Amino acid sequence: MKWYLLWVLSLWSVALIDLSRSEDVFEELIAEEIFPSYLDEEAVSPGANSLMVPLTLIPGAVSKGAVCLDGTPPGYHFHRGFGSGANSWVIHLEGGGWCNTIRSCVFRKTTRRGSSKFMEKQLNFTGILSNKPEENPGFYNWNRVRVRYCDGASFAGEGYDEANQLYFRGQRIWSAAMEELMSKGMRNANQALLSGCSAGGLASILHCDEFKGLFPGTTKAKCLSDAGLFLDATNVAGGHTLRDMFEGVVTLQGVQKNLPSSCTSQKDPTLCFFPQNLVSNIKTPMFLLNAAYDAWQVDQSLIPSIADPHGLWHDCKVDRLRCNTSQIKFFQDFRNQMLSAVEVFSQSNQNGLFINSCFAHCQSELQPTWYENDSPRVGNKAVAVAITDWFFDRTAVKAIDCPYPCDKTCHDLVLK
Structure with a gap:
């Protein structure tokens, strides 16, 4: 059964900023991804048997300069593994857009996306973070971690704006979080999966090889990017909404110094923030999970109101x-551009794909799209099954759906 959620940008933002003020303000709102998201924790009512995991702030992070936009310490939610999964780890990087201007970053630091002061004190672990075998067959008893996102540059920035007291420290947050988790037992991992959704999915691509490098060669370490395949696509007015916005993120937050030199030596740094220019050169096994008609990109990059x-x-x-x-x-x-972007990537036997012809965004975090009786499928294989089969090397997974409207299993989002 299909389920739907309305994204009502005007109602959500009315108390925040007047959209009619100017076009540049609207572009900043796009960058922040502040419209309601079906991934937001408050949009999901925890059930009686929900696993609620408390927030932990990273000790010593502030002294290392590993801080959120407002200078507060970053945090994570951690639920211990057990049994056969006691030495296996899933690290999930939270998403939530970006900020590409001083104004949008100043606003962002007054929210949970820029300050740990506003983060929820506990989160509901579902989907790939669930601790129930019937909900998460591959990873339910692993150590499961959700790293909170509070830098606005996919854990990749390095800089400081003194005039506005903005700390662009995404790369340091990543490093501090990994150091903290290694001290919590991850250094002994025999299996590890770095995952992420949306801006976190982009971060899992950016940091994939770094993640693998944390472990000895005997550790099976892989990466999963969910809805992180952002494309440098042309919008309906012929412009490049996402390229223009990413240019602001990369320039303002000093991201260029943390991008792969294999890309920046040949292309403009902004283009090296796009996964299509990165994935083919990643050495670590990676899985790309993406809707062919990614709902966020459709709404905010391809058909933003400013272009229509x-x-x-x-x-x-x-x-x-x-x-x-x-x-x-x-x-x-x-869709064809997306398939072209992963053509070389897909030729590697170590990589996996699940590109379904849905209008969705992020399918690993919530139960209905991760693993339920009516969850999305390609070739009769659910998302969780495809990723589990790939991680454990049970079979090659290169699942590419036929074009819209062939897929009747989608949990599409309806945009208003």
Whole structure:
């Protein structure tokens, strides 16, 4: 059964900022991804048997300069593994957009995406973080960690804006978090998976080889990027919404110094923040989980309101059955661009793919899209089963769906 959630940007942001003020303000809101997300913890009502895991602030992080945008210490949520999973680890990097201007970063540091002062004191662990075998067959008894995201540059920035007291310390947060978890027992891991969703999915790509390098060669270490395959695509007005925004993130937050030199020696640093220019050169085994018509990219990168001032795409965004032939072709062209971006990546036997033809965003964190009777499938294989089969080398997984509208198992998002 399909489930839906309305993203109502205007209602969410009305108390924050007047969207009618200027186009640059709207672009900042895009960067922050502050619209309601079905991944947000408050959007999920914990059940009576939910696993609620407390927040831990990283001790000593502040003295290392590993701080959130506002200078507060970063944090994580950690649930110990047990039994056969006692020495296996899942590290999940939280997502939540980016900030690309001083103004948007100043705003962001007043939220949980920029300050640990505003983070939830406990989070519900579901999907890939669940501790129930019927919900998470591959990783339920592993050590499971969710690293909170409070830097606004996919754990990759390095800099400081003194005038506005903004700390761009994503790379240091990553390092401090890994050091902390190694001290908690991860150094003894025989198996480890770095995962992430959205901006966290991009971070898992950026840090994948670093993660593998933490362990001896005998440790099976792999990476999973969920909804992190952001494309340098053209929007409906012919512009490059995401490229323009990523340029601000990379420049403002000093990200370029932490990007792979194999890419920056050949391309502009902004282009090296796009996974399509990175994934083929990652040495560590990686799995890309992505909706072919990623709902966030459709709404915020391909068809942002600023690129559709007359609302010609509104009906199509709300209901794909109301899209005309040329609009459907636009979506299919985006899917083709995604498949082209992973063509070389997919040729490696060590890598895995699950690209379903859904209008979704992040499918590993919540139970309905991770592993339930009606969860999304490609070739009759659910997301959790595909990733588990790949991690344990049971079979090669290169699951690519047929084009929309063939997939009847999607849990699509409806945008308003």
